[in-house]
Amino acid sequence: MRRILLAVLASALLLAGPAQAADAPPGASSCTGCHATTKIAGSVIPRIAGRKAADIMTFMREYRSGTWPSSVMGRIAKGFDGQQTDAIAAWFAAQPE
Numbered sequence: 001m002r003r004i005l006l007a008v009l010a011s012a013l014l015l016a017g018p019a020q021a022a023d024a025p026p027g028a029s030s031c032t033g034c035h036a037t038t039k040i041a042g043s044v045i046p047r048i049a050g051r052k053a054a055d056i057m058t059f060m061r062e063y064r065s066g067t068w069p070s071s072v073m074g075r076i077a078k079g080f081d082g083q084q085t086d087a088i089a090a091w092f093a094a095q096p097e
């Protein structure tokens with residue numbers, strides 16, 4: 001039931017058009033602390049705002065399984081299930097690059 005609700009919420013967000021920061025799905029705020037939606041000069045953390053949602057999903061899946069080596073992302077990716085990651089990826093994709 002909760003999954004269905006999340007899926008409905010996620011599609012509602014997508015239909016609502018370009019998401020603003022206020023519309024960020026649950027969990028997205030735990031990403032933006034490191035992956036800021038505004039440019040930070042000299043940051044070593046890769047920018048993901050405006051990237052394709054499918055690419056973000058692929059990275060998260062590989063980090064979760066450990067296929068792709070990482071310092072912190074493996075641990076972070078394990079904290080989110082597929083639905084949550086989907087919603088977060090869609091939100092980042094809708095942010096200006």
Ligand code: HEC
Pocket residue numbers: 027028030031032033034035045046047048055056059060069070071072073074076080088089
């Ligand atoms: C503690 C800081 C931190 C947080 C929080 C964080 N990330 Fe990351 N992220 C990194 C770092 C550092 C890398 C580079 C890979 C590594 O060393 O883990 C990275 C890499 C990535 C990449 C790959 C980008 C590329 O082009 O290589 C994606 C996608 C990503 N993070 C998504 C997320 C999402 C989604 C969240 C929230 C659920 C998140 N990150 C939370 C620090 C963070």
